[in-house]
Amino acid sequence: MDTSRQQNMFRREYLGKGIATVCGLFLIVLTIAIGCFLLGKGSLTFTQFDHSITEFLFSSQWKPSDTEAGGGQVGALIFIVGSILTCALALLISVPFSLCTAIFMTKISPQLGEKIIRPAVEIFVGIPSVVYGWVGLVVLVPLIKTVFHVQHGQSVLAAAIVLAVMIYPTITSVSADAIRSVNSKYIEGAYGLGSTRWQMIYKVLLPAASTGILTAIVLGLARAFGEALAVSMVIGKMRAFPDSLLAPTNNLTSAIASDMGGAMDGGEFNAALWSMALLLFIISLVFILIIHALSGRKGAAA
């Protein structure tokens, strides 16, 4: 009786451990598999269809042929510039708002922050991107049209605003956590030296939380880069460099989404789209590495 119970315990102990280990390993294998798959598919443009990486990254001539023979042009510069431009603008709009919200909900009015703002921000995160895109298309695009007296509202500005709203909750909640975790000794020290609350916030709190805030910004940027649906609905998808904030352009994710259904499997067009997917994967990898480097620095400082 006793031994069987012991055996049972033993099995239970190792069953849980086993499942956890398998799941953990599976995740690693899955990530590596996706990376390898993207690498395999995305490199075809350069191996099978003989395009140079320079052409892909720095040419704006985009005319891939939808056949297995190839022979088109695969310059993706317009899409790359479109992605960078909209994300940079989105950050520019979003970061000040996010930081202020984070400061307000943690230090200025923690009670209101905990009871109302935090749940509100969490709800924000849960809204599906198609809803943002739709609202953008129905509300924002016509608004830009009437406010700026242009013929159509689909533009870089519309895309940047939609993205800014989407990354706002991410940046807010992560930087609020960073601010909350600042050692209270620093804060008390600042007060002890006679600073006002605002002096404490911008001279002590923000510098102390800066690596956490940077992590928040990079996370927001990563989300903005990968967002396809909402942006593609409002960016206008014109294959040209934008000459103003009100001009339409295109970005990587929208370009993949609009042609992936039609481009023949195994053709040059398809390969070029996979290369763009690979590029997005590499970009997000770089962002993750930056976050790791940042949190490493934070760990060393503490």
Place this chain on the structure above:
Amino acid sequence: MNLKKIAAAGLSVVVLAGLAGCGGQDKAADKKAGSDLSGKVTASGSSALLPLAKDASAKFKAENPNVSMTLNAGGSGTGLKQVSEGSVDIGMSDVFAEEKLPAEKAKELVDHKVCVITMAPIVNKDVGATVKNLTKAQIQDIFTAKITNWKDVGGPDEPIVLVTRPSTSGTRALFTKYAMDGKEEASNKSLETDDSGTLIQSISQTKGAIGYVALSYLVNNSDVATVSIDGVEPTLENTYNGKYPVWGYEHMYTKGEAKGAVKAFLDYIVSDKYAGELEKQGYAVTSKMTVQR
């Protein structure tokens, strides 16, 4: 601990039930036997043809409950490639197989022209009030951005906004071939939309906008105005009598001659019984065409 056991037991019951369900369904269907025909039909390809194929398959299955149908989009090229490799029974395509596949592979495929699709230029209503007709040359100049204001073609003094489809779209391929005579649209001057429904919406909301859609999207839609080409209205009659030029076949390709359930399904789509449905949805019936391509 008990919870885990219960969960495991529950899970296995679900899995078993699922397996049993799969097996059971086939048997049940065998017994019902509304008709003797049975088998599996798989199809993939053109997203323009998919709604029609779905409608036809629903009605076909009502008569032949033993046939199971699996339909997928994926684009004309993918459909052609998959049928040529034998991974699906039917490859749906907006274009002839020769345009996508190497000649020796295209030769193995048998073409079934299930219907004819007509593409119409559409404009925002403020333009449609004055511009009812464009010549082919004017359309080409507009879409290549040589004409950029409606006043040059007898319309209001408004800049022209081009709204088009992605370069892999079958709709765009047909329009480029028969309305543009092969000339490429000015992609750097046009707003691109992923599907025809969205395209109609942006045209109806944007002053001075012009684009093109299949007639099937204009059934029961009065948000936009159609434009005649060289004085010929884009209608099914004008497609049948050959006066209106911008139309193309919707193809369902099989590898070798179709057999069994696949053949029955293809016969059903082109049957007189289904022809009325086709026209109701804005597609033209292949057998009524007085011109061929």
